[in-house]
Amino acid sequence: MKRAKGDLALLVGTGLAMALILVALTALFGVVLVEGVPRLDLAFFVEAPDADMTGGGIGPALVGTALVTLLMTVAGVPVGVATGIWLAEYAPRAGAWGPRLAAVVRGAVANLAGVPSIVFGLFGLGFFVLFVGGQLDALLHGPDAPPIWAQPGLLWAGPTLSVLTLPVVIVTTEEALRAVPGPLREAALGVGATRFQTTFRIVLPRAASGIWTGVALAVGRGAGEVAPILFTAAANYLPSLPNDPRDMFMHLGYHVYALATQSPNVDAARPTLFATALVLLSLSFALSSVAMVLRARARSAT
Amino acid sequence: MSDATSSTRRLGQMRTPLWQRAAERGLAIIAMSAIAAVVLILVFILREAAPLFVDELALEAQGGLSSLVRARTWEGYDAPEHVWQPVGFPGKLNILPLFAGTLKITLLTMLLSVPVGLGGAIFLAEYAPRRLREVVKPAVELLASVPSVVVGFFALAVLAGGLQRLVDATYRLNATVAALGLAFAVVPVVVTISEDALRAVPRDLVEASLALGARRWQTTLGVTLPAALPGIAAAIVLGFGRAVGETMIVLMASGNAPVLDASPLSSARTVTATIAAELGEVTPGDDHWRVLFLLGGLLFVVTVGLNEAGRFAVGRLRRRLRAEGVT
Numbered sequence: 001m002k003r004a005k006g007d008l009a010l011l012v013g014t015g016l017a018m019a020l021i022l023v024a025l026t027a028l029f030g031v032v033l034v035e036g037v038p039r040l041d042l043a044f045f046v047e048a049p050d051a052d053m054t055g056g057g058i059g060p061a062l063v064g065t066a067l068v069t070l071l072m073t074v075a076g077v078p079v080g081v082a083t084g085i086w087l088a089e090y091a092p093r094a095g096a097w098g099p100r101l102a103a104v105v106r107g108a109v110a111n112l113a114g115v116p117s118i119v120f121g122l123f124g125l126g127f128f129v130l131f132v133g134g135q136l137d138a139l140l141h142g143p144d145a146p147p148i149w150a151q152p153g154l155l156w157a158g159p160t161l162s163v164l165t166l167p168v169v170i171v172t173t174e175e176a177l178r179a180v181p182g183p184l185r186e187a188a189l190g191v192g193a194t195r196f197q198t199t200f201r202i203v204l205p206r207a208a209s210g211i212w213t214g215v216a217l218a219v220g221r222g223a224g225e226v227a228p229i230l231f232t233a234a235a236n237y238l239p240s241l242p243n244d245p246r247d248m249f250m251h252l253g254y255h256v257y258a259l260a261t262q263s264p265n266v267d268a269a270r271p272t273l274f275a276t277a278l279v280l281l282s283l284s285f286a287l288s289s290v291a292m293v294l295r296a297r298a299r300s301a302t
Numbered sequence: 303m304s305d306a307t308s309s310t311r312r313l314g315q316m317r318t319p320l321w322q323r324a325a326e327r328g329l330a331i332i333a334m335s336a337i338a339a340v341v342l343i344l345v346f347i348l349r350e351a352a353p354l355f356v357d358e359l360a361l362e363a364q365g366g367l368s369s370l371v372r373a374r375t376w377e378g379y380d381a382p383e384h385v386w387q388p389v390g391f392p393g394k395l396n397i398l399p400l401f402a403g404t405l406k407i408t409l410l411t412m413l414l415s416v417p418v419g420l421g422g423a424i425f426l427a428e429y430a431p432r433r434l435r436e437v438v439k440p441a442v443e444l445l446a447s448v449p450s451v452v453v454g455f456f457a458l459a460v461l462a463g464g465l466q467r468l469v470d471a472t473y474r475l476n477a478t479v480a481a482l483g484l485a486f487a488v489v490p491v492v493v494t495i496s497e498d499a500l501r502a503v504p505r506d507l508v509e510a511s512l513a514l515g516a517r518r519w520q521t522t523l524g525v526t527l528p529a530a531l532p533g534i535a536a537a538i539v540l541g542f543g544r545a546v547g548e549t550m551i552v553l554m555a556s557g558n559a560p561v562l563d564a565s566p567l568s569s570a571r572t573v574t575a576t577i578a579a580e581l582g583e584v585t586p587g588d589d590h591w592r593v594l595f596l597l598g599g600l601l602f603v604v605t606v607g608l609n610e611a612g613r614f615a616v617g618r619l620r621r622r623l624r625a626e627g628v629t
Contacts (some may be wrong), residue, residue: 006519011429017421018430018438021489025445028456028486079335086333090326107613108336114540114609116547117450118574119343122581122598126346127556130586163339170336196322224449226550227574231581253451253550260455260554273459277452290446292440 029281036278039271045279048239049255052270058276063241064249065283066158068233069223071245076162077169077215083109084173084211089199113167117227124160124232126153132156153246157233164228165218172217176210176298177203209298213291220287224280226253236262252280344602350595353587361589363392370593386560386571388580388590395593399560403477403570405553408545410481410566411488415541418485419492420534425449426498428491428522439497446490454554457483462555470569475557477570483551488541495540499533532616539612540541543605549574573597 047057083105091102133150141148149155180203188198204211226234234254242249256277265270353368354360361367365374373382376394385393422442427437462479465471470477503526511521527534557569558579577594584591 006517008518010522014421014425014429017418018425020418021422021442021445022438022495024486025441028448028453031456031460032452079332080331083336086329090329105333105336108340110613111606111609112340113338114543114547114605115343116549116574116605118547118549118577119347119598119602122347122577122595123343125341126350126595131346166336166339194318194322196318196326206477213472220447225449226451227578231577253449256451256455257550257554260458273455277455280449281452284447284449285444288444
């Protein structure tokens with residue numbers, strides 16, 4: 001009898017915990033979906049906000065999010081993939097210092113992944129905007145010119161976000177490369193390919209799905225982050241689209257934050273708010289689904 | 303035959319072309335970017351905060367550097383107090399209430415998240431049939447990918463009202479609302495890592511325990527759980543770090559009043575939310591600006607410290623378990 005009681009208690013207890021998690025997940029998605037959908041129409045995706053941001057659409061915020069995410073990807077993914085390749089393919093064979101240096105790099109990656117997103121915001125402001133931008137200003141326009149480059153804008157938000165998402169790309173790339181069977185490399189090297197040819201023509205294509213998983217995860221993470229762009233680029237209300245990389249821009253996540261906390265008329269803003277949150281949620285949902293599909297494909301391929 | 307052998311030898315001896323060696327060197331240099339990023343973050347945050355320690359006039363109006371943490375009898379106050387109130391003259395910049403707020407909200411979050419997350423992980427690893435697991439696990443990962451600003455908004459718009467209907471809270475937005483929101487971000491971390499740790503426990507251990515006559519639940523709690531402890535410890539430390547560093551959820555849901563107060567139903571303001579809310583309004587280079595960067599530097603040191611402590615604890619526990627022959 002003791003057996004039934006103990007087992008039942010643990011099953012019910014842990015089952016309830018799991019159920020609670022699923023209820024919370026369903027509640028979040030459900031409420032945002034139900035309250036957000038009625039406000040959605042084609043115009044919502046195209047138009048600029050109006051009437052104190054309670055009316056109109058989220059067109060500029062969508063474009064701004066797409067642009068900054070694109071810039072982040074272009075600036076960050078090649079660096080992350082290169083690091084992953086070095087860690088998996090070169091460091092273990094680079095003499096005595098290779099593995100040791102790789103351990104330091106992995107430690108840095110692990111710590112970078114744990115750094116709070118708001119700290120990336122401070123870093124983006126202190127390094128990209130004030131330091132890099134300031135140096136550019138001094139170089140191009142003389143020491144006393146008014147700041148042209150040393151201003152928050154797209155150009156600085158993209159790289160800030162790419163530093164934030166770097167660990168995701170590095171870790172998934174390294175894992176994907178490690179999953180490629182060793183004999184494949186030995187065969188390529190055995191028929192006379194150089195290490196470089198083996199890595200880029202034989203190993204890398206086999207790891208492609210895994211690497212794209214990392215890219216999808218990084219884009220999903222980067223597109224939803226608000227804290228790093230608070231001081232590096234996001235604008236509260238800017239109906240025109242950025243036409244210079246130094247311009248500020250509207251952003252989906254920031255739009256949700258601004259509407260939820262600074263709206264002059266909370267009740268009137270509510271439908272727009274839920275609809276914007278729904279769009280952002282769907283975006284990250286879609287990207288994590290892509291990542292999951294790619295990962296499943298990577299697992300079955302190797 | 304001899305032709306084939308010599309051609310293989312020739313191929314094997316072929317030198318790597320110069321451009322390939324250059325590209326490989328480039329790869330090694332780029333690979334150092336993660337180290338560079340960590341160093342640059344620390345340097346450029348401390349660069350803005352450093353004048354506090356160098357400039358003798360820094361924080362003069364409020365009584366020097368030590369007044370950042372020491373209680374002070376401010377003008378119009380009867381007793382020494384820790385106050386964060388940067389607007390006004392002189393600005394009152396005492397960072398203790400902010401760290402107290404972070405601690406309060408983080409502890410509440412862990413109180414909610416650890417039992418639920420660990421319970422969920424045990425259910426997934428020990429009881430859930432394969433089919434159910436294959437649906438539930440991605441769902442939990444999905445929860446982890448929800449942008450924190452959406453969770454913050456959900457906490458503000460839905461959870462706050464719900465809590466107020468349950469208990470009579472003076473402030474609609476308070477530490478408990480923030481902790482509930484943070485649990486959305488922390489629970490997936492705890493579940494995924496703990497579940498991996500539980501499932502990594504060798505089958506022979508479990509089977510040996512069952513063969514000796516232990517019940518299933520006794521095996522789970524007495525054998526599997528202790529063997530998975532390093533992973534579970536890592537899950538809790540990483541979840542804690544996530545809670546300390548999370549910004550948007552607490553910024554939107556905590557009420558943001560910087561008070562020294564242990565009540566879970568009073569408003570609180572965290573270190574992260576303070577930086578997020580105030581940096582945009584500050585004149586670059588003044589004391590308030592410097593202190594906000596100092597807060598960022600401290601946050602960086604705390605989270606990196608937690609991370610390293612977690613990594614160290616996991617390594618040590620693992621070594622000990624290996625020495626005892628558990629894994």
